[in-house]
Amino acid sequence: xxxxxxxxxxxxxxxEVEGRVVRVPAGASAAAAVLLAGLTSIRDxxxxxxxxxxxxxxxICFECLAEIDGVPNRQSCMIAARPxxxxxxxxxxxxxxxxxxx
Amino acid sequence: MTVDLAIVGxxxxxxxxxxxxxxxxLDTVLIDEADAPGGQIYRAVESARETSPKASPLGADYLxxxxxxAALRASAxxxxxxxxxxxxxxxxxxxxxxxxxxxxxxARHILLATGAIERPxxxxxxxxxxxxxxGAAQILLKTADLVPEGRAVLAGQGPLLYLVxxxxxxxGAPPLxxxxxxxxxxxxxxxxxxxxxxxxxxxxxxxxxLMLELRRAGVAVRRGVRGLRALGRxxxxxxxxxxxxxxxxxxxxxxxxxPNTQISLALQLAHHxxxxxxxxxxxxxxxxxxxxxxxxxxxxxxxxxxxxxxxxSGRLAALDAAQILGRIDxxxxxxxxxxIRAGLARERxxxxxxxxxxxxxxxxxxxxxxxIACRCEEVTAGQIRRAVRLGATGPNQVKAFVRCGMGACxxxxxxxxxxxxxxxxRGVPIAEVGAYRPRAPYKPIxxxxxxxxxxxxxxxAKPN
Numbered sequence: 001x002x003x004x005x006x007x008x009x010x011x012x013x014x015x016e017v018e019g020r021v022v023r024v025p026a027g028a029s030a031a032a033a034v035l036l037a038g039l040t041s042i043r044d045x046x047x048x049x050x051x052x053x054x055x056x057x058x059x060i061c062f063e064c065l066a067e068i069d070g071v072p073n074r075q076s077c078m079i080a081a082r083p084x085x086x087x088x089x090x091x092x093x094x095x096x097x098x099x100x101x102x
Numbered sequence: 103m104t105v106d107l108a109i110v111g112x113x114x115x116x117x118x119x120x121x122x123x124x125x126x127x128l129d130t131v132l133i134d135e136a137d138a139p140g141g142q143i144y145r146a147v148e149s150a151r152e153t154s155p156k157a158s159p160l161g162a163d164y165l166x167x168x169x170x171x172a173a174l175r176a177s178a179x180x181x182x183x184x185x186x187x188x189x190x191x192x193x194x195x196x197x198x199x200x201x202x203x204x205x206x207x208x209a210r211h212i213l214l215a216t217g218a219i220e221r222p223x224x225x226x227x228x229x230x231x232x233x234x235x236x237g238a239a240q241i242l243l244k245t246a247d248l249v250p251e252g253r254a255v256l257a258g259q260g261p262l263l264y265l266v267x268x269x270x271x272x273x274g275a276p277p278l279x280x281x282x283x284x285x286x287x288x289x290x291x292x293x294x295x296x297x298x299x300x301x302x303x304x305x306x307x308x309x310x311x312l313m314l315e316l317r318r319a320g321v322a323v324r325r326g327v328r329g330l331r332a333l334g335r336x337x338x339x340x341x342x343x344x345x346x347x348x349x350x351x352x353x354x355x356x357x358x359x360x361p362n363t364q365i366s367l368a369l370q371l372a373h374h375x376x377x378x379x380x381x382x383x384x385x386x387x388x389x390x391x392x393x394x395x396x397x398x399x400x401x402x403x404x405x406x407x408x409x410x411x412x413x414x415s416g417r418l419a420a421l422d423a424a425q426i427l428g429r430i431d432x433x434x435x436x437x438x439x440x441x442i443r444a445g446l447a448r449e450r451x452x453x454x455x456x457x458x459x460x461x462x463x464x465x466x467x468x469x470x471x472x473x474i475a476c477r478c479e480e481v482t483a484g485q486i487r488r489a490v491r492l493g494a495t496g497p498n499q500v501k502a503f504v505r506c507g508m509g510a511c512x513x514x515x516x517x518x519x520x521x522x523x524x525x526x527x528r529g530v531p532i533a534e535v536g537a538y539r540p541r542a543p544y545k546p547i548x549x550x551x552x553x554x555x556x557x558x559x560x561x562x563a564k565p566n
Contacts, residue, residue, distance in 0.1 A: 001232065001250070001251055001351075001352060002242060002248040002249065002250055002251055003248065003249060003250075003251040003275075004247055004248060004249075005159070005243070005247050005248065005249045005273040005274055005275065006273075006274040007274075008151065008247030008248075008273075009151050009246075009247040024246060025246055025247055026149070027137075027138075027146050027149055027245050027246065028245060028246035028248075029245065029246070032242055032245065032246040032248055035242065035248065036246070036248060040231050040232075040336060040337050041231045041336075041337070045480065047479060047480040048480050050229065050480075051231055051336060051337070052229065052231060052477075053231035053232065053234075053337075054234065054238065055233070055234050055235060055238065055477075056219075056220065056234070056235050056237065056238055056515075057234070057235075057237070057238035057241040057242060058142055058219070058237065058238070058241060059135060059545075060219050060220075060362075060511065060514045060515060061477065061511050061514070061515050062478065062509070062510035062511040063477065065510060073510075073546070075545075078135065078136075080137055
C-alpha cells in the first residue's frame with residue numbers, strides 16, 4: 001500500500017509483520033510497518049467480520065487495532081516500531097475464556 | 103505530585119503555552135500521548151530529514167515547528183511524552199498512564215490543547231482497506247517517509263487537501279487525481295467574506311501556489327464532484343462520482359478538521375454548536391477560559407483557526423494562568439497580551455472565507471441510509487434514522503438504541519455524523535440534539551495500570 005519515498009529516511013528497524021521481516025525508519029509506527037508490508041488489512045471486525053486497515057493514523061479511529069507482541073487490541077498507529085516487534089492481524093472479538101468460572 | 107499548570111497536548115498551542123508558563127515561573131507539566139512534541143501539524147518535526155524549506159517535501163510551514171519544539175526542550179516545563187490522560191476530575195486531578203503504569207497528578211490550573219481531528223467523511227465504501235484520511239497520508243510521510251504506492255486519489259476539500267497533494271508531488275509520488283467536493287453554492291457564500299481575503303492574502307497566495315504546483319505536476323484536478331464513493335470488494339479498487347469513475351489503489355478523504363472535544367465533553371464543559379464550522383466547540387472567553395474556573399482550552403480544540411493561531415492562543419492562556427495563580431497582575435497580563443491579540447486577528451482574518459468556502463455538503467454531513475455512520479459498531483445512517491422514528495431524540499439515546507458510538511473509538515469518529523443524521527431526521531438544528539457524553543477512561547487502559555495508581559493525599563478522607 002505504501003512505499004519508502006525516494007531520498008527518504010533509511011529503514012533501520014526490523015519488525016515482524018505476520019511473520020515477515022520488514023524494515024522501517026526510526027519514528028515509524030507499527031501501523032506504518034503494516035502498510036509498508038503490503039498487508040491488505042490489519043483485522044477483521046468483531047461485528048460483521050469485514051476487513052479493516054489503518055485509517056486515521058493519529059489515534060482517533062481505532063481501525064488499526066492489532067496484536068502487538070502477543071497483546072491484542074493495541075492501537076498500532078500510536079505505538080512506535082521497535083526492533084524485533086511482532087505485529088499480527090487480529091480477527092473479530094477476543095474469544096471468551098473457556099471453561100467454568102468459579 | 104502537585105503542579106501549577108497541567109497542559110494536555112504538545113501541538114503548537116500546548117508547546118507555546120508550556121514555554122511561556124514556565125518562563126513566568128509556573129510549575130508546568132506538558133502531557134502528550136505521542137513520543138515527540140509537535141502535535142499532528144508538527145508531527146516528528148524534530149527528526150525532519152531535510153531542514154531547509156526548499157529541500158523538504160513538507161515545506162516551510164511545517165519546519166516552522168522546529169524552533170517551537172526546541173524552545174520546549176530548553177524550557178523548565180516538565181515534558182511528559184508517551185503519556186495518556188485517561189481521566190480529568192474537575193477538582194484538578196489528572197489520571198495518567200505511561201508505559202503501562204498509572205499515575206495521578208494534581209494541577210491548580212488545567213489547559214486543554216488537544217487540537218483537531220479530521221471530520222469524518224462518510225461516503226459509500228469508506229470502511230474499505232485502502233481508504234484513509236488525507237491527514238493519515240501526511241502523517242505517514244512525516245513520521246516514516248512513506249508515500250502511497252500505485253494510483254492514489256485525494257478527494258474532498260479544504261486547505262490540507264491541496265497541501266498534501268503538493269507534498270506528495272514533491273516526495274516523488276504525485277497523486278493520480280484530486281477530486282474537489284466543494285459545493286458550487288459555497289463560492290457565493292465565501293465571496294461575502296471578501297474583506298478577510300485581503301487581510302488573509304498571504305494564506306490565499308499560498309493556496310493558489312499549491313494549486314499551480316499541482317497543475318504543473320500534471321495532477322488532474324476535478325471540481326464540483328458530487329456523489330463520491332469508494333469502489334471495491336476486499337479493498338479499494340476505484341473511485342466513482344456522479345458522471346465519472348477511475349481505477350485507484352488508494353483513496354484519501356478530507357473534509358476539513360474539527361475540534362477534538364473528547365476530553366472537554368467528558369469534563370462536561372459548556373459547548374456551543376459552531377454553525378460556521380459545523381462542529382461543537384467548548385465555550386471559551388477571550389483568554390481561553392472554559393466554563394470550569396480551573397480549566398482553559400487553547401488552539402484548534404477551542405475552534406479551528408490553524409497552527410499559527412493555536413500558538414498565539416496558547417500564549418494567551420499561559421498569561422491568564424499566570425495571572426490567576428498570582429505570578430503576574432492583570433495589568434501585566436493585559437499589556438503582554440496586546441501584541442498576541444494583534445497577531446491572532448491577522449491569523450484569523452481568512453478563516454470566515456475558508457469556513458464558508460469549504461463548508462461540507464449536507465449529504466456529506468448526513469449521508470444516505472445505506473452508508474456506515476459508526477465504523478466500530480457498523481451502524482448505518484438508516485439504523486440511526488429508524489432509532490429516531492422509535493423516539494430517540496439525541497446521540498446518547500441513539501447510542502443506547504443501536505450501539506453507535508459504543509465501540510473502540512468511543513464515538514470520536516461518528517459523533518458529527520450521528521448528530522447531523524438525528525437533527526435531519528427530527529427536522530431540528532444540530533444544536534438542539536446535543537452531543538455524545540464521552541466518559542473515562544478516555545482510551546482503554548489495563549486493569550494493572552488502573553490498580554497501580556498511587557492515590558494522592560488530597561483524595562484520602564480526613565478522619566473526624
